[in-house]
Amino acid sequence: MRTENRPVYMIGVASELCGVHPQTLRQYERLGLVTPSRVGAKNRLYSEADIARVRKIQRLTQELGVNLAGVEIILRMLDDMDETRNEMERQFEEFRREAEERIQNLLAASNLPIRKDETLLPQRSFIWRKPEI
Secondary structure (H helix, E strand, O other), X not given: OOHHHOOOXXXXXXXXXXXXXXXXXXHHHHOOOOOOEEEOOXXXXXXXXXXXXXXXXXXXXXXOOOOHHHHHHHHHHHHHHHHHHHHHHHHHHHHHHHHHHHHHHHHHOOOXXXXXXXXXXXXXXXXXXXXXX
16 A cells, blocks of 8 residues: 555544644545545544645635535546546556557567667656646
């Protein structure tokens, strides 16, 4: 499990890290804005990703004046964008590998002098940045 997704913080610690009351975290959970892990029936454990998400909610509500219904929509859209980006990157890498393999097969049958120590297609050079919220 990636470190940022590992549940480690009890609700009291998480609320201190986020600067909110524990009841606020419970409300966010009831609304489906944050989904902490559960240990047993009562104990919630928050990860670094959960903490970052709560901070994002706080910024949207306090600094930008978005209500919780709007926050839900914004977070859903951001999550969808992340999923789409991940899928596009996966498909692009698959396409690049297939193209590289096809080129290698074509060149194997030719007499062209080709460097064997590097790929024929360029690697991805763009960096996608998440919008800061």
